[in-house]
Amino acid sequence: MMHSTDARADDAFSADLLRGHTDTIVLATLRRGDRYGFEIYKAIRDATGGAHEIKEATLYATYRRLSHDGLVEAYWGDESQGGRRKYYRITDAGRAVYRRNVAAWVATRDVIDALLDEPGPRTPTSTKGTDS
Template identity: 40%
Template sequence: MQEISSDVIRGYNDTIILFFLRKEPSYGYEISKNIKAVTDNKYLIKETTLYSAFTRLEKNGYITSFVKEADNGKKRTYYQITDSGDKYYQEKCEEWRLTKDVIERFINS
């Protein structure tokens, strides 16, 4: 099976994560599970990639984190989108539409 190239998708990991956080605050494993589900198992994000995206997004002020205890007593770091994160997400969507439009022209069909 053709595997997705991590080089291409790398620039959009942040967008993917923000997509879920726009709905509700979430934590690492839940996001990785959701990515898997939405992409029909075509994209599996690695833990290290996910965590490095979280730190980058938080450093840039696009998300904030807080600790919440789950029902089973486990403490998890939850992430929440900020206003500037939402704006950044919109910009990335715009950028992708443009990118897609450009690349599409060079793909033989």
């Protein structure tokens, strides 16, 4: 049984691990199409079934940084759709950074997976033998 302090430690660790990837997460969301700020927040929350949310203040700082670095472009939407919203679109430079960040994540994940792999079968479908 997991104690509540264990659950909080797991949540904090997951949030810390994800925090360093906020730019990549936002760029991934924008690869699917232009979105306004709160729409990006909802897409991230919904993609995790509500298990992870990035604070709006963190996201808006990320939008400013990505815009400043030329990885996204901001523009004002059509006011006929309601309130005036600032939309973001990924640039070619943003796509290139996204691809590099994903490649770095995959390489890092592979190293961590290898380092954390315990000897012996891990799943019922594993073909690994036991160590002798």
